[in-house]
Amino acid sequence: MIKIPQSTKGLIFDLDGTVANTMQNHFTSWRHAILPHGIDFNQELFLSLTGMPRHATIAKLNEMFGTSMNLQEVGDAKATHYKSLAHTTQEIEVVTDVIKRYHTILPMSIGTGSTKAGAKYTLETIGYSQFFDIVITADDIEKPKPHPETFLKCADLMGIKPKDCIVFEDGELGMIAAREVGMAVIDVNDYFKQEFVI
Incomplete structure (x- = not known):
């Protein structure tokens, strides 16, 4: 189970490979x-x-x-x-358990490199649309990851300072983006091993 420090005030989730096994x-x-x-x-x-x-x-x-x-x-x-x-997309349960556990307790948002339409479809497919009012996508920003704009927009809309947010990520570019603005990072790869089949 992923543990969240008590000082955390907001949770930001990448989508592909983090919340959804896409x-x-x-x-x-x-x-x-x-x-x-x-x-x-x-x-x-x-x-x-x-x-x-x-x-x-x-x-x-x-x-x-x-x-x-x-x-x-x-x-x-x-x-x-x-x-x-x-x-065929399914949820990544070790992460969606956190979403269910902290729903209504901490502000949560999605910060993804996916398009708005793609993110909407993915969240609907795995049944998690209702958990996120804030979804920042490639359509909402000028500079993609590793630039931190995606996550800064999430924090701003949640009304939380970057240093008080935790970002859940599986991608190196997203981790760089989060750390650049002082956000804590939980590397989903430590909990969920992705194996690719050619």
């Missing part, structure tokens, strides 16, 4: 979209980019591999493939 589906869909362009989109590469919005991920891959993938076309291919798998 990462295998994202990995499969990225491989489907990227492999035709000659990049071996493997687990290590995927994990290094986790938390970035779709178009930012493709732009970063273009920069890394010298490719000129079309952001819209490749992004749409990834999104379409993901939609065909999204209904």
Whole structure:
């Protein structure tokens, strides 16, 4: 069970790979979209980019591999493939137990690199929409993780100082973002081991 320090005043949750077990589906869909362009989109590469919005991920891959993938076309291919798998998403219980335990006790929000529509669908699929009035997505910010804007917006809307928040994250970029503004981090990987199947 994940323990929350008594001094904590607000909880912020990443969504994909933290609250919802979507990462295998994202990995499969990225491989489907990227492999035709000659990049071996493997687990290590995927994990290094986790938390970035779709178009930012493709732009970063273009920069890394010298490719000129079309952001819209490749992004749409990834999104379409993901939609065909999204209904299979399940909750990550070690984290959703915390959500249920602290609902109405501490303010809670979602801070995700997903789109607004994607986040809404994921939360509905796992049955957790009713727990979150505040959901900050890639559509609500200018600068994605590892910039802390996502989490700062969450804290601001909850009315909590950053130093009094705990962020639940599975992605390195999100952990960097949270720590940069003095937020405590709970690394979900310490409680839930993700194994990817190619």
